[in-house]
Amino acid sequence: MTPSTCLGDAWRQAARRIERLDARLLLEHVCGCTHAELIAHPERAMSEAQAAHFEELVSRRAAGEPLAYLVGSAWFGGLEFVVNPAVLIPRPETELLVDLAARRAQGLDKPRIVDLGTGSGIVAVLLARRCPQAGVTATDISAAALDVARANAARHGAAVRFLEGDWYAPLGDERFDLIVSNPPYVVDGDPHLALNGLPFEPPQALSDGVKGGDGLACIRRLVAAASRHLEPDGWLLMEHGYNQALAVRELLSEAGFREVASWRDGAGIERVSGGHVSLMRAEA
Ligand code: GLN
Numbered sequence: 001m002t003p004s005t006c007l008g009d010a011w012r013q014a015a016r017r018i019e020r021l022d023a024r025l026l027l028e029h030v031c032g033c034t035h036a037e038l039i040a041h042p043e044r045a046m047s048e049a050q051a052a053h054f055e056e057l058v059s060r061r062a063a064g065e066p067l068a069y070l071v072g073s074a075w076f077g078g079l080e081f082v083v084n085p086a087v088l089i090p091r092p093e094t095e096l097l098v099d100l101a102a103r104r105a106q107g108l109d110k111p112r113i114v115d116l117g118t119g120s121g122i123v124a125v126l127l128a129r130r131c132p133q134a135g136v137t138a139t140d141i142s143a144a145a146l147d148v149a150r151a152n153a154a155r156h157g158a159a160v161r162f163l164e165g166d167w168y169a170p171l172g173d174e175r176f177d178l179i180v181s182n183p184p185y186v187v188d189g190d191p192h193l194a195l196n197g198l199p200f201e202p203p204q205a206l207s208d209g210v211k212g213g214d215g216l217a218c219i220r221r222l223v224a225a226a227s228r229h230l231e232p233d234g235w236l237l238m239e240h241g242y243n244q245a246l247a248v249r250e251l252l253s254e255a256g257f258r259e260v261a262s263w264r265d266g267a268g269i270e271r272v273s274g275g276h277v278s279l280m281r282a283e284a
Contacts, residue, residue: 005051007031008042014058022067023058029071030054066197077126082151086144087120088205089197093265094182097239097272098126100263101180104235105131111177114139114229116167116222119205121149121160123180128158137161139170142202167218168225175231181222182239184208187215215241216248223251230277237274245270 007027014023028034030053031046046054057070068074068089074081076090077098083089105111105127111134115124118138128136138160140146146162153160163170186193186207193199193206203209208217219238226236236257240248245262252260257275265271 005046006042007033007038007044007046010046010051010054011038011042014054018058018061022061025067026057026061026070027054030057064197065200069200076122079126079129079156081120081122081125082148082155083120084148085200086142086202087148088201090120090122093267093269093271094123094239096263096265097180097182097237098123098130100272100274101127101178101237102130104237105134105178108177109133110135112175112231113137113178113180114171114174114176116179116181117141117183117205117218118149118162119145119182121152121162123182124149124160125152125156125158127180128153128160129156135161137163137171137174137176139163139165139167141166142204145202145205167221168229171229173228175229175234177231177234179222179226179230179234179236180238183218183222185215185219185239185241185244187241188213190215214244214247216244216251219244219248220251223255223257227256227277233276233278235274235276237272239272242269242271245273248273 011023011027030050060070061067066089068083069085072082074083074090077095081090105113113127113134113136115138118124118140121138124136124138138149143164146164150162184205184207188207188209188211208215210217219240222238249260249262252275258278260275262270262273
């Protein structure tokens with residue numbers, strides 16, 4: 001690409017190598033312009049630095065790197081979130097988890113909510129915004145993920161307490177009215193992990209890494225210790241894979257949860273399961 005490249009030519013050329021929409025979004029990102037400006041002034045020149053930066057991003061996109069990492073952000077629940085390769089890119093199905101949790105929290109006076117394995121913080125941030133009366137805590141084992149989550153909370157004015165550690169570990173003996181999580185659940189070795197940009201995402205956020213396993217190792221851990229961190233009548237809600245609802249309901253029932261149920265995402269797939277601990281003997 002020459003220093004004299006104009007916006008229109010750059011867009012046209014890139015659209016031969018990657019999706020036209022992706023080319024446009026990368027061009028807007030690199031040049032700091034809007035779609036309208038791109039249409040109105042295709043003759044506008046790009047600087048040499050912009051042209052080189054755009055060329056690099058187009059090549060990375062052509063090699064499969066997700067657009068969200070290239071532009072450093074992704075939309076979820078009507079807000080724009082910072083993302084980088086330390087965190088999963090938000091998936092639309094996770095809105096179901098947020099909606100179910102928010103509905104439950106909105107019926108409570110001053111609910112205490114914890115989001116385990118918060119990643120980019122999308123679930124915790126949206127819950128804090130939708131339920132201002134709630135006290136929201138979020139944990140993650142990855143310090144790099146927590147940096148992203150903190151940036152997202154600050155960006156959206158969400159009061160979230162972030163704690164670093166493995167699942168419940170940083171919580172001591174604290175109890176909550178609602179535990180939510182979108183844990184890693186893709187079965188280790190699932191061919192899906194090689195597609196659609198997933199190789200660029202943090203593997204520890206996608207899969208439990210158990211060779212020959214069923215992908216449910218993290219969900220088992222979440223279920224097993226939940227009763228030590230739930231208030232009487234507290235709820236546990238977890239996202240899981242498209243074919244795991246029955247297994248997750250069984251885990252919850254075996255652990256003594258009540259009103260165990262699964263809910264369907266926008267694609268009609270049972271995507272979140274949960275239950276509550278009322279009548280369970282409080283464990284030490
Ligand atoms: N739903 C995501 C996928 O299939 C995985 C998200 C997760 O592991 N929590 O790519």
